[in-house]
Amino acid sequence: MTAATITVDGGYAARLARRGESWFPERWTLDSPEPYAVPLAGRQPEEPGTEVLPMGDGRVLVHRPSAGRHLFALLYPSGPATGEIPLGAVECAGDLTLLPPSPDGERAYAVAVGAHTTDVWLVAGGSFGPEHVAEVPGRCSGGVWLDRTGRMLALDREADGRVKTVTVDLARGGEVSPLLQITEESDDRLLLADADSGLLLIRSNAPGHDRLGWGVLGSALPVRFPESLRLADCAVTPFAIQPGQTLLPERCAVALRIDGAAGTWLGLWRPAVRGMRQLPAPQGWLAGTGRWTRDGVLLLPYSTSAVPCGVARLPVPTGETPPRTPRAEPSEPPPARPVPLQQAPLGGRVAAG
Template identity: 85%
Template sequence: MTAATITVDGSYAARLARRGDSWFPERWTLDSPEPYAVPLAGHQPEEPGTEVLPLSDGRVLIHRLVDGRHAFALLYPTGPETGEIPLGGVECEGGLSLLPPAPDGTRAYALAVGARSTDVWLVAGGSFGPEHLAEVPGRCSGGVWLDRTGRLLALDRESAGCVKTVAVDLERGGEVSPLLQIAEGSDDRLLLADADSGLLLIRSNAPGHDRLGWGVLGGTLPVRFPESLRLADCAVTPFAIQPGQTLLPEGCAVALRIDGPAGTWLGVWRPAERRMRQLRAPVGWLAGSGHWTRDGVLRLPYVTRDVPCGVARVTAPPQELPDAPSLKPVPPPAPRPVPLQQAPLGGRVAAG
């Protein structure tokens, strides 16, 4: 089953569903008393790699590859049929993919990677179809929003044989500034960011091999790589951060997807704690999909034979504080991202 993409406010989700050998977009309404799904099938089945992204007004953006051109349209239910509003297309030599849902829920963006540079496009929510916003030197991947306005976008850029995350200011013509510089030759990628607390989840090989770490946007402490985020023979991937924890990044609950020999299950972790809680995933979970509420409830979409649209709710375990004095709130994140300091690689790596 394909994962679902969820709006930042958690009101809607969208995914590419399968019926027999046919694929079609499906919209999930999550902010109703009972979640429900609406199929948005067109006149013909979609290709398996077709991208869909929900907007906060209930429409779904679809990205299709048509005769070598990237075409975009908005889908919406009209009784038993599907309405479609064409938005135009983009022609580019390399690949193009949708970025994660924008914070305001009304716009959608895409990343087009070329041989020497990467273009950022506004593909929904503009005035005249797709609009070119910025050209970033270098080949970029990823894509994480750093603020609540959709101005600052973090991208992982290849440069001089390694990968470093940079921040792109979309209101200043794509002005680029460094964000992650943990070690000179390390690959440093940003996986998730929370605009309220400034908490960042990072993957880097600065400690000698790939590790999950965390830092704070605008903070003064180095990136930390806690042992609690390491599981033998397992891949651990963060997919959601609890919002609303202003000035308290250490207390934010982080949801993690764990893939191992025994299958796929859940992890819940906080920077302030020294262990990860491991939980069984709901049957039929759309693995890697989920949304935290501000009061610490993790909502996980799932599909079974009997439940075509279900949401399991997992309450974050109470925070366990160490015996040391209480952690003090960190200062508010800086209005612009600054490079995180070099990780303490000489000797013991800090654990949290």
């Protein structure tokens, strides 16, 4: 079951689906009374490495790598067929990957990683073809939006043998500023951010080995690494933060994908609560895909033979307290150095413009 990508407003999703041996883009409409999927198969099947990204107007961006060239097009339903608008190509020798959907739903970006620098490209929504918008020193990965305008982008930059998260201001020609540095020797990566509350989900080896932690954008308080986010012999990956909790990061619900020997299931957690609630995933879940509504309902897309396009709704009451773990949790010493989020140009809240 392939994963899907959801627009920030939750209206659409897109994934690369498979029928027999053939791959094709598929658009899901999620904001209708009943979700439905539309296949966007072209004249020939897609390669397994093709990337797809939903746009806010219902079109789907497709990225087709081809021998050092990266071709982009917008797909849309056109009667029984699929319409296609070519957007041009980017030529680069290294890897090029799409970033998560822009918060405004109108633009799409990609990063191309070179030997010593990383280029940021606007590949959809510009005035003409792909446009080079920033060059970031170092090799970058990840990609998290920090605001709701699509201006401030966070990237995990590898330089001098360490990984630190930086911000890239796309309105200032790609101006780069430090965002996350827990210790000088640690590898610190930003996984998720919520623009309303400022809540950040972080993965770092500052405690001695890779741990999940949380901090607040613009805060001088140290990152905390709760024991409840640490499960033995399991990989825990956050994929959605509840929006709408303005300036209340501790109240945000966070959804996590848990992978272990028994399969894949869900975790629900809040910074203000010391335990994590674990639940089975719905059958056919597009694992790692989902979004929270502002009133605390987790929407999980799934696909089965009986329901090819469905969305499971998992309400979580605001005041819910997940059960404690069986043993008492030890006190958590702060990291050696706080997150220098105050050094970023955001100042705790992002100004539009």
